[in-house]
Structure formats: structure tokens, C-alpha cells
Amino acid sequence: MRNLNQHRWLPLIAVASILASAPVFFAQAATSGTPATAPAADRIINVTYESPTPEEIGDSLMTYQRYQEAIASYKRAAGSAAVMNKMGIAYQLMFNFQDALRCYDASLKLDPASAHVYNNLGTVYDGLLDYRSAERMYRKALKQEPGSALVVKNLGSNLLAQHKYKQGWEYYKAALALDPKIFEETTNRFRVVNPASIEDRGAVNYYTAKGYLRAGMTDRAIEYLRKSLDEGFTSPKKIMADDDFAGLLGLPAFARLLAEQRNP
Secondary structure, eight states, X not given: OOOTTOOXXXXXXXXXXXXXXXXXOOXXXXXXXXXXXXXXXXXXEEEEEOOOOHHHHHHHHHHTXXXXXXXXXXXXXXOOHHHHHHXXXXXXXXXXXXXXXXXXXXXXXXXXXXXXXXHHHHHHHHHTTOHHHHHHHHHHHHHHOTTOHXXXXXXXHHXXXXXXXXXXXXXXXXXXXXXXXXXXXXXXXXXXXXXXXXXXXXXXXXXXXXXXXXXXXXXXXXXXXXXXXXXXXXXXXXXXXXXXXGGGTTOXXXXXXXXXXXXX
């Protein structure tokens, strides 16, 4: 039986974006009975601060990557579908895939229609190199949320890892159509980076470069082409023969990249 805590790589795909920023702890202000016209020195302002809930504390700890403490706080919260999903993410980011799966399954029992949780399950199975199970999870997520650019992109990356390059690229293009910025790296999302093997990582980077180019981000496209070249997936000859990269011709940065390959 597979040991779920053993991992050779981080999951290929991005985990669902549920903890965009640290929670805001709201304060409720109330003035005393002193008339508003009274001098400022005579006015007393009573401010009552609401204590953060265990879930809010857990969310805040997650933003600082204090995952073990976040889990302990989530355990003190009510076991809602959302809390179980967040706890699963915390376990996953510590590479404890067994407990991550347990939490995601518990979340689905409470909310069987959660696209976020199906997506997160897909990333766990990708991390375990169980690509077919991961693909099933992404397709279940898309049934619940067909317009999710993140899930479409994740499915594309999953297909690339299965060496289904044409299909993977089609999903990447579909993700771009849904969200032209889907390939941008942002700081307000939890993402788990994923190279299955050097060859598979090279493929993902090659098609990610195409995605950046279609989004008009040539610098990022060249950066990912360099990664793909370094990983041995592609070659300058293959890049030059690919019409998708014709837009890079004439750019100094692209010329430097090719020159580096000729003169390592």
C-alpha cells in the first residue's frame, strides 16, 4: 500500500484560493451619552473589540505559514465544510497527504458540491503521482464550477504530466480565455508547485511559456522557456519551429536565450 506521506515532488497544480489575505478583526465603536458638540477632551469613546474566532485565528496563522498552529486552531473551531477544507490545505502544505485526504473527504461529506475541495483533492493525487485519480477530481470540480480558470489550468497541467501535450495545451488555452491573468504568480493565493519529474516539469514550463506569451507577457514566456530548456524538454530548434513563439523573434532577450544555448 502506498505510504501517503512519502513524496518525490510537490504537487503540479495550484491549490484552491481560499485564504486570500489575513482576516480583518472588526471593531465596533460607540460614543457615550456626551453630546457631540462637547469639547473633544470631554468626550469618551468606548471601543469594543470582538475576539477573533478560532477559524479567524487559523486563517491568520496560515498567512504566516504557521501550519501546525493553524491546524490546532481549526480543531477548536466548528467542524464546518470550510474549516475542514482549510485544515486539509494546512496538512497538504506540510506534505501530510494522508491527513489532507481525510480532511478533504470530511469536507465533502458536509458539502458534496464543493468545486474547491475536488480541486484540492486533485492536487493531492497529483502529488502522489496518481494522475488518473487527480484527473477525475478536476473533472468533478468542473461539473460544479465550469467557469473556474484555476481548475481548467490544473487539469491542463495534469494532462501534460500524463504526456497528453495536445490536450493539456487545449485546456491551458481555455483557462486563458476564462482568465487572461491565470498564469500570473500572485501573492494572494495558496499555491503548491509541482514537478513530477524533470521531463514533466519541462513540459509544464514549455506550455506555461506559451500561456504567458498569449497573455502578452513576453518576459515571463522567455523565463519559462529557459526553464524548459534547462530541464531538457525542448531545444532551440524546436522553439524556432513552433509558430506559437514567432512573436518572440527580434526580441533581444529571446536572442540572448538562444545564444546562451549555442554557447553554454
